[in-house]
Amino acid sequence: MDTIASIFSFITTPVSWVIVQFHSVYGAIFGPDTGWAWGLSIVSLVILIRICLIPLFVKQIKATRAMQTLQPEMKKIQERYKNDKQRQSEEMMKLYKETGTNPLSSCLPILAQSPFFFALYHVLNSIASNDTIGVINDRLLESAQKAHIFGAPLAAKFTDSDAKVQALGSSITDVRVVTAIMIVLMSFSQFYTQRQLMTKNVDTTVKTPFMQQQKMLMYVFPIMFAVFGINFPVGVLVYWLTTNVWTMGQQMYVIHNNPTPGSKAQASYLERLHKRVTHNGKTRGRGEKAIVKAIVAKGRDRNDVERKFINGLTKAGLAAQADGTVVKSEASTVVETEDGTPATGGAAPKRQQPKRQSKSQRQSSTAQGGHKAADDSAPKTSLSKSDEPEEAKPGPKPAGGKSASGGTRSKAQSGQRKGPQRPKSPSKK
Numbered sequence: 001m002d003t004i005a006s007i008f009s010f011i012t013t014p015v016s017w018v019i020v021q022f023h024s025v026y027g028a029i030f031g032p033d034t035g036w037a038w039g040l041s042i043v044s045l046v047i048l049i050r051i052c053l054i055p056l057f058v059k060q061i062k063a064t065r066a067m068q069t070l071q072p073e074m075k076k077i078q079e080r081y082k083n084d085k086q087r088q089s090e091e092m093m094k095l096y097k098e099t100g101t102n103p104l105s106s107c108l109p110i111l112a113q114s115p116f117f118f119a120l121y122h123v124l125n126s127i128a129s130n131d132t133i134g135v136i137n138d139r140l141l142e143s144a145q146k147a148h149i150f151g152a153p154l155a156a157k158f159t160d161s162d163a164k165v166q167a168l169g170s171s172i173t174d175v176r177v178v179t180a181i182m183i184v185l186m187s188f189s190q191f192y193t194q195r196q197l198m199t200k201n202v203d204t205t206v207k208t209p210f211m212q213q214q215k216m217l218m219y220v221f222p223i224m225f226a227v228f229g230i231n232f233p234v235g236v237l238v239y240w241l242t243t244n245v246w247t248m249g250q251q252m253y254v255i256h257n258n259p260t261p262g263s264k265a266q267a268s269y270l271e272r273l274h275k276r277v278t279h280n281g282k283t284r285g286r287g288e289k290a291i292v293k294a295i296v297a298k299g300r301d302r303n304d305v306e307r308k309f310i311n312g313l314t315k316a317g318l319a320a321q322a323d324g325t326v327v328k329s330e331a332s333t334v335v336e337t338e339d340g341t342p343a344t345g346g347a348a349p350k351r352q353q354p355k356r357q358s359k360s361q362r363q364s365s366t367a368q369g370g371h372k373a374a375d376d377s378a379p380k381t382s383l384s385k386s387d388e389p390e391e392a393k394p395g396p397k398p399a400g401g402k403s404a405s406g407g408t409r410s411k412a413q414s415g416q417r418k419g420p421q422r423p424k425s426p427s428k429k
Contacts, residue, residue, distance in 0.1 A: 011119040016134030018045055019123070023140070038147040038154050042120070042235055046242040049116050050250075053109055060108055061254065066101045071262070072301075109247075117239065124235040128155030128168075145169075149234055152178035158230040175234075182237040183229035187222040189244035193251050194218035200265040201255045257287055262303045270309040278316045282326050289324030296320050 022041035023032070030036040073095055081088040096102065126133035127144045136144070147154045151174035156165055158179040162172045195218055229237065259265030273288060283289050295306045302310070313320055319329035 009119070009122060011115050012122050013134040015045070015116060015119040016123050016136050018048065019120075020135050020140060033143045033146045035147045035149040035154065038144055038235070039149050039238055042238045043242050045116075045120070046239055046246065049113055050243065050246050053112055056112055057109055057250070061258070063102055066099065070095060070099060070101065113243065117236075120239055121232070121236050124155055124233040127235075128157075128233055149238065150174075150178050152234045154235045155233050157233055158183070179230070179232075179234060179237060182234070182241055183226055186229060186237065186241045186244055187225045189241070189248050190225055191218065191222040193244065193248045194221065196255065197251060201251075201260045201263050258291075262305070267305045270305055274309055274312050277313065277318065277326050281318070281328065283324060291324075292320050292326065293322065293324035296322050296324070 019038075019041050022044045023037055026037040026040045026044075027034075030040075074092065077088060077091045077095065081091060123133055123136065127136070127141060130141065130145070132138060132141055144154055145168060148170060151170060153165070153168035153170050153175070156168055156170060156175045156179075158176055160172075160175065165172045165175050198215055198218055225240070229240075232240070255265045256269070259269050269291075273291065277283055277288075283292055295302060295309065298306065310320060313326065314329070317329055318326050320326055
């Protein structure tokens with residue numbers, strides 16, 4: 001660790017200068033030799049660094065959103081090469097290169113603040129070794145060695161010997177209890193930050209190598225902090241615990257107000273947004289308008305949660321516009337089906353299933369239908385004279401004035417062989 005810290009020694013002077021400036025402010029309030037003055041100086045250094053990293057964090061969020069737009073393409077690659085993991089990874093990397101996205105963008109804030117971390121470690125380690133560094137002179141060095149945070153010296157470590165801890169004006173029990181509690185809190189905050197990212201703010205419909213890496217980091221980072229934490233001075237533990245708490249709060253804010261599309265956090269956010277919009281009749285603030293604008297622009301590419309949100313607005317008599325605003329709609333209610341195609345709802349009557357009839361009702365309807373069919377065919381089977389011209393009828397008329405065709409039809413109806421017969425042709429004799 002000392003070798004790594006020496007690599008970033010070029011930044012120790014600026015870091016020590018910032019700490020001294022904060023110490024001069026807090027020392028005037030709490031006393032120059034108190035742990036509050038030095039502890040709050042370290043906390044203020046963390047806040048200053050994280051504020052400077054906000055543009056990088058915004059870039060990280062944009063890169064994450066760009067990764068979300070590639071989810072359909074990633075899913076196609078997974079389905080196409082599901083039996084060839086190597087080819088699947090190659091196609092994924094090719095897609096990242098073509099679109100200019102980086103799946104490791106979530107590690108950028110950690111990498112950016114690592115020089116400050118190692119510089120602070122180098123400064124505090126020099127204080128523990130009674131060596132001046134940067135702008136910290138002998139007077140400030142003596143003041144820092146007297147500072148205690150909850151009974152533990154600022155430069156003490158969990159692995160320090162009893163003699164070294166007593167030389168700093170404390171006991172080994174106080175040092176180990178304070179450092180152990182801070183290491184546990186530091187590891188837990190890191191684990192909780194990664195867990196809420198994986199369980200709430202990730203689109204689980206598509207599994208990518210990026211998700212597997214994040215899942216691995218969720219367990220690896222807390223273990224790393226627990227292992228290396230026993231070698232960190234108390235001042236470094238204060239720094240790292242503060243930055244973990246900042247990261248956790250920052251992540252909670254992003255998940256609550258700008259969730260990842262397709263995640264559980266988006267479902268909760270759109271449900272809250274639907275209640276606010278239907279209650280107020282409009283969107284408020286740039287954030288809400290930006291979310292609605294992005295959903296409208298997707299069209300048929302909306303996920304189930306976004307489609308449900310649009311349908312809810314439509315049923316409430318509201319219509320989302322392309323600029324992110326919401327206006328009252330007087331048109332008929334139109335909702336979207338699961339595949340994104342519009343389907344009329346509300347005004348269209350529901351299809352009624354036919355009622356089931358009993359056996360007696362079916363027999364009655366069958367009998368009525370039979371009588372009706374007989375009545376309809378009655379004119380055709382009548383025994384009266386046909387309107388057909390006389391010369392069009394073949395053969396002579398039978399006796400009794402009945403036509404041959406009429407006699408034939410009557411026989412078909414009665415099912416009997418009674419009635420006039422067709423005359424036989426004359427004999428050759």
